[in-house]
Amino acid sequence: MIYENNLSFAQQLDAADPLKAYRDRFYIPQVNGKDSYYFTGNSLGLQPKSVRGFVEEELKGWETLGVEGHFEGHSKPWAYYHKFSKEALGRLVGAKPLEVVSMNNLTVNLHLLMVSFFRPKGKRNKIICEAGAFPSDQYMFESQLKFHGLNPDEALIELAPRSGEQTLRTEDILKAIADCGDELALVLIGGVQYYTGQLFDMKTITEAGHKAGALVGFDLAHAFGNVPLQLHDWGVDFATWCSYKYLNSGPGNVSGIFVHERFAEDDSLNRFAGWWGYTEDKRFLMQKGFEPMPGADGWQLSNVNVISTAAHLASLEIFDEVGIEALRTKSLKLTGFMEFLIRDISGDEDTFEIITPSNPEERGCQLSIFCHKNGRALFDFLTKEGVIADWREPNVIRVAPVPLYNSFEDVYHFARLLSEALKQ
Numbered sequence: 001m002i003y004e005n006n007l008s009f010a011q012q013l014d015a016a017d018p019l020k021a022y023r024d025r026f027y028i029p030q031v032n033g034k035d036s037y038y039f040t041g042n043s044l045g046l047q048p049k050s051v052r053g054f055v056e057e058e059l060k061g062w063e064t065l066g067v068e069g070h071f072e073g074h075s076k077p078w079a080y081y082h083k084f085s086k087e088a089l090g091r092l093v094g095a096k097p098l099e100v101v102s103m104n105n106l107t108v109n110l111h112l113l114m115v116s117f118f119r120p121k122g123k124r125n126k127i128i129c130e131a132g133a134f135p136s137d138q139y140m141f142e143s144q145l146k147f148h149g150l151n152p153d154e155a156l157i158e159l160a161p162r163s164g165e166q167t168l169r170t171e172d173i174l175k176a177i178a179d180c181g182d183e184l185a186l187v188l189i190g191g192v193q194y195y196t197g198q199l200f201d202m203k204t205i206t207e208a209g210h211k212a213g214a215l216v217g218f219d220l221a222h223a224f225g226n227v228p229l230q231l232h233d234w235g236v237d238f239a240t241w242c243s244y245k246y247l248n249s250g251p252g253n254v255s256g257i258f259v260h261e262r263f264a265e266d267d268s269l270n271r272f273a274g275w276w277g278y279t280e281d282k283r284f285l286m287q288k289g290f291e292p293m294p295g296a297d298g299w300q301l302s303n304v305n306v307i308s309t310a311a312h313l314a315s316l317e318i319f320d321e322v323g324i325e326a327l328r329t330k331s332l333k334l335t336g337f338m339e340f341l342i343r344d345i346s347g348d349e350d351t352f353e354i355i356t357p358s359n360p361e362e363r364g365c366q367l368s369i370f371c372h373k374n375g376r377a378l379f380d381f382l383t384k385e386g387v388i389a390d391w392r393e394p395n396v397i398r399v400a401p402v403p404l405y406n407s408f409e410d411v412y413h414f415a416r417l418l419s420e421a422l423k424q
C-alpha cells in the first residue's frame with residue numbers, strides 16, 4: 001500500500017475502515033481534556049463499555065441468589081463458568097474447545113505447564129528460550145531448573161540475535177534446536193517478543209523442536225488477540241497467555257492455557273492438581289484420588305473468579321464478533337502506516353530506529369523504537385502531549401496501534417508529535 005504523510009490521507013483511511021465503529025465500544029482515557037492517543041494495548045487494553053453489564057449481571061446473581069448462583073437461577077451458573085469462554089478462546093488461538101481453558105494468571109500457568117511438560121531425563125535436560133525473555137519467564141526458568149536440581153547457566157540456552165542485529169533469524173533458531181539435538185527437552189519462547197515485537201514462526205519452530213525429540217510451548221502474552229494463531233494445526237504442545245493486553249479484559253485479569261489434544265487423556269503427565277481439574281460429574285463426591293478432566297480443564301486448580309472473568313467474557317464477545325482475521329487485516333495497514341510515518345519523519349537523522357522486523361509477517365501491532373539519543377526526552381514530550389505509549393529500559397519506546405480502537409488519525413497525530421519532539 002502507498003501511504004502519504006498528511007492528515008486528510010489518515011482521515012480517508014479511517015472513513016474506509018470497516019472496523020471504525022468499534023472504537024466507540026471502548027472508553028478512551030482522557031488527557032488534557034481530550035481523547036488520548038492510546039498506544040499501550042500491548043500492556044493494558046482499554047475497557048470495553050460492555051464490561052460493566054457483564055460484571056453487574058454476576059453481582060446481581062450474587063446479590064439475589066447467594067450460593068445458589070453456582071448451579072441455577074441465572075444464565076451462566078458459576079460452577080460451569082470456565083466453559084463459557086471455551087468456544088471463543090478456541091477460535092482466537094486456533095484450538096478445539098477441549099484444548100483451552102481460562103484460569104489463573106500467566107506466570108502461575110507457566111509454572112503449572114512446566115510441571116507437566118518439562119520432564120528432564122538424563123542428558124535431555126536443556127531448555128531453549130529467547131535471550132531477554134520477559135523477566136517473569138526468566139525467573140520461572142531459573143526456579144524450575146533449580147527445582148529439578150539443574151544449573152540454569154548450563155541447562156538454559158538463551159538465543160540472542162547476531163551481532164549488530166536486533167531480532168532473531170528463524171534459521172538461527174532452527175540451527176540451535178538441531179545442534180542441541182538429543183539434549184533438548186523443551187523449546188519455550190514468546191510468540192511475539194515483548195521488547196522487539198518480533199513474531200516468531202511458531203509452526204516451523206514447533207516442527208523443528210519435535211524433530212529433535214523435544215516438546216514445544218509458547219508464552220503468548222503478546223500474541224493473543226494480536227495475531228491469528230493455529231495452535232492445534234501447528235502441533236504446539238502447550239501455550240499460555242494473559243487477557244489484559246490485546247484482549248482488553250482488565251488489569252491482572254485471567255490467563256488461559258492451551259494443551260494439545262494429544263495430551264487430553266495422558267495420565268503419564270505430572271501435574272499439580274486441584275479440585276476444579278477433577279472429573280466434573282464426581283467433583284462434589286469429595287473423594288480421594290485425583291482423576292483429571294480430559295483436556296485443558298484437567299489443569300484447573302480452583303473454582304473460577306467469576307466477577308473478573310465476567311469482564312473477560314465481555315471482551316471475548318467483541319473478538320468473536322469481529323474475528324481475528326479482520327483485525328489482522330486492519331492491523332497490517334495501521335502498523336504499516338505508523339512505520340511509514342516514523343521512517344518519513346526520521347529521514348537521515350540517527351536519533352532512533354525501529355527494531356521491530358520490517359516484514360509485516362514477522363510482527364504484530366507493536367513497533368519498538370530504539371532511541372540512540374534523547375529517548376527519555378522524546379518520550380516525556382509525547383506523554384505531555386497526550387500520547388500514552390510505553391518506555392522500556394534502557395531506551396525503547398514501544399507503541400502498539402490496536403485495530404479495535406486506534407484510528408489512522410491517532411497514528412498520524414503520534415507521528416506529528418514525534419516530529420515536533422525531534423525539532424525541539
Ligand SMILES: Cc1ncc(COP(=O)(O)O)c(C=O)c1O
Binds near residue numbers: 190221
Ligand atoms: C511475555 C510476558 N510473560 C509474562 C508476563 C507476566 O504476566 P503475569 O503478571 O500475568 O504473570 C508478562 C506480563 O506483561 C509478559 O509480557
